[in-house]
Amino acid sequence: MRSRPFAQVDVFAGTPYQGNPLAVVLDAEGLSTEEMQGFARWTNLSETTFVLPPTDPAADYRVRIFTPYAEFPFAGHPTLGTCHAWLAHRPAVAAGRREFVQECGAGLVRVCREGTGLAFAAPPLLRSGPVDEALIARLATMLGIARAEIVDAQWADNGPGWVAVLLRDAEAVLALRPGQVDLDLGVVGPYPPGSPEAFEVRAFFPHNGVTTEDPVTGSLNASLAQWLLPTGRAVAPYTARQGTVMGREGRIHVSTTGDTIWVGGATFTCLTGHVTL
Template sequence: MRRRFVTLDVFTKTRFAGNPLAVVLESDGLEKADMQAIAREFNLAETVFVMTPADQRNRAMLRIFTPAAELPFAGHPTVGTAVLLGCMSGYNLGAHELVLEETVGPVRCTVEAIGREHGRASFVLPRLPERTGESVTVQEAAAALSLKDDEIGFGVPSRWSAGVPVHFVPVRDLDAIGRASPAASFESVFGREGRAVVYLYCGATTEPGHHFHARMFAPGLGIREDPATGAAAAAFAGVVMETAHPVDGEHRFVIEQGYEMGRPSQIELGMTIEGGALTRATIGGGAIIVSDGHIEA
């Protein structure tokens, strides 16, 4: 069967930057094995399959695949698909809301199509971040990332999830984070309790006005390095709460990622703090259509 697909670059306003995404439309009838094979064929960090929603009040059901596995939730597929559906609905609607059904649950999005081919979207985290599993030691993290112990800086590694469990490793500076690379022990150290997904971050940034610089490695998922990782940024809200202790009110952080890959990305993390607790968080950014075609599947 001939099915339409669209590719977008997400968490950017510029083509050939950000994180590439493939979206296969009209995917009803595809089996899981078919979707996994198509995701391997596209060989992007994630491929989204758009289906008829279970609840007709919602805009669509999404299935999200890396080249190696299905994910219950992911940020750049959510933002990119929301922008695409917004553009398909018409760019004269202004900012409006839609709900996408993902394995993690319903995801409420706000989308604005700025033109026929680009726009912005944000979504409310369907699940607030929580600590999960055991952290690795500084020494284990350094060795598994080809760094020295003293290059793991301003904090200790931790593991959080807002739908996808992620190891968070603070790194001393931009020089160290730029040299980081998965070593032979990467999977054995970070993969003890599931897939090894590792998010490195530091407080120094490449561009002014940004708040964190990040890199993400998940070779076991078929992602050697990811240009922008919304699910990790979602869970990162828990790290920010624990380390920065933001005061009550609304906060916005810009996370830059993908710079080492030549695909600069900017992820916007919004946090609402009430009574010293995180009560709401959002992930947002831009996306732009790159290609449009058909696949036989």
């Protein structure tokens, strides 16, 4: 065991401690998968990341992303939070640059500076397309609503395995009190035209037999944009709101450059130090 630089970063909120926290171990060389998983379980945050030297010469750094119970090939707020911590840890390397490349289980992901935060280029979907009627009915049961309240549903898997559900409006999303879910489930509903935010988003997933809600979810918002924009349900740029029911102030900014969808938000360092691992 040895001392390693460590940071805790808040992602996707304009005010620190109102977004989604991330633990980042900035020098993870020599740690086994089991040691990484054990530390992620101990932090008990939605994700903990471990920064390593890249294996691809096109990348600036490599990251492994762990929840308390599994490793993910990609996740959104860990991508932004890890890049933020890496930039703060390596200021000379990052000086004068706007764009960076992260290597992760899903491949290479571009990250760029954006206002007071960062944005990542949405990775390709691993699975997309409509959800069959039997599953839609099951989704309605999980969410505790009538089947008729689901406007549409779509596979939106970019790593975590999301199924996306569209409800009639943001109010319906905020009113949800789901029962037991057995898959990663994202729900979205539009705000009225002219509102500061275009959509309300909520993310639910199963953990040890209990339905858990994520405060602010970059991967889900990326896959939602890859569904909502091409179908004309959203127009970029737009801002989504998430975490409202949990008392958070998550704001996710979605924009496009050519065919690239960028998903961004504010990032803040809340804690720095060293961890012995």
